[in-house]
Amino acid sequence: MSRKDAYKLIEKVHSYTNKEIDFSNYIKEYQEIEQEEFDIEYEFLGVSNGFLSELIYAITGYKVEVYGEVEELFTCPCCGYKTLTEPFNPKEGTGYDICPYCNWEDDGTTDIQSYCAINKGSMLDYRNKLRLNFNKYYTNKWLKN
Numbered sequence: 308m309s310r311k312d313a314y315k316l317i318e319k320v321h322s323y324t325n326k327e328i329d330f331s332n333y334i335k336e337y338q339e340i341e342q343e344e345f346d347i348e349y350e351f352l353g354v355s356n357g358f359l360s361e362l363i364y365a366i367t368g369y370k371v372e373v374y375g376e377v378e379e380l381f382t383c384p385c386c387g388y389k390t391l392t393e394p395f396n397p398k399e400g401t402g403y404d405i406c407p408y409c410n411w412e413d414d415g416t417t418d419i420q421s422y423c424a425i426n427k428g429s430m431l432d433y434r435n436k437l438r439l440n441f442n443k444y445y446t447n448k449w450l451k452n
C-alpha cells in the first residue's frame with residue numbers, strides 16, 4: 308500500500324470511528340484536534356512507513372506494508388529525530404519549529420545544558436523528560452540520520 312493510500316485509509320477509519328478507537332497513542336494530541344481540523348498529510352509528514360503499517364494494523368487488524376518515499380525533514384537538535392519542517396535560520400526567517408516528538412522549540416540553541424526561555428528549560432531537561440515519559444508507540448515513528 309502506498310503512503311497516499313495509507314493516509315486515505317487512516318483518514319477514513321478516523322472519520323468513521325470518532326473516538327471509539329483510541330488514536331491518541333499514535334496521533335499527537337489527538338484529543339485537542341477537532342475532527343474538521345485533522346490534516347492527515349500534515350500529521351504524518353516525515354513519519355516512517357513502518358509506523359504507518361503499525362497504525363493500520365492497530366486500527367484495522369490487517370497487516371499491510373506501506374511503501375513510498377518519506378518526506379525529508381530536518382533533525383531536531385534535542386531528540387535527534389527528523390521532525391522539523393524547516394531549519395533554524397534567522398537570516399532566512401525560518402526556524403522555531405516545535406518538535407512533535409520531544410516538544411522542543413528549535414530556537415537555535417546548541418548547548419544542551421543552557422536554560423532556554425522559550426522552552427522554559429534546557430535541552431537536557433527535555434531529554435530527561437523523554438526518558439521518563441517514554442511512549443512505546445513512538446519508538447519507530449520518526450526517522451533518525
Ligand SMILES: [Zn+2]
Binds near residue numbers: 384406
Ligand atoms: Zn525533538
